[in-house]
Amino acid sequence: MNPAPEKQLELLNEILSFVQSTRGLRSSSPKEGRTRITQTLDGKHLEFSTADLESVLNRTDTEGHDFIQINFSNSKKVLMTATLIGFKPVPLKGLDLTKLPRVVTTPDIESVFEAVQDALHATETDSREVSVLKKVFEAVVAGGESVGFDLSTERSWIARIPSQFTKTAA
Secondary structure (H helix, E strand, O other): OOOOHHHHHHHHHHHHHHHHOOOOEEEEOOOOOEEEEEEOOOOOEEEEEHHHEEEEEEEEOOOOOEEEEEEEOOOOEEEEOOOOEEEOOOOOOOOOHHHOOOOEOHHHHHHHHHHHHHHHOOOOOOHHHHHHHHHHHHHHHHHHHHHOOOOHHHHHHHHHOOHHHOOOOO
16 A cells, blocks of 8 residues: 555655765656656666655665665565665576575676677587576566666667577576
């Protein structure tokens, strides 16, 4: 159940206050009732409606850095640090999520794609390794899209992989 609109405005103000205190995030309001948080590192942004806010939790990581966890009414959640917005990768059949970080960010997408390219250009290309890396890429992209990032450009990168590597191993 969503909190009252007044509470949701308080949650939004808490988010905006946190964003203003960071060096790597900035906020804007592209439309009435909507907020956009942009990562200055890569220009990627997350846009959401105030009405979708359920709760904001203040957290501290193991190194003593503050961050916030934003819970949305659709059961999605993101973590906002001083520079990035984190999200969970989406589980995929045949991919062991325990071998991935619990929280990933949009820059991880480029890192995984670079690993795919490196595997493709290795002296002996291992199609199984490429297949697993492709699944990791998909899991991270799908996770970002599920919380509201537009990752259509990044999704198109996978089309660069030769067709013999586009079938995923189960």
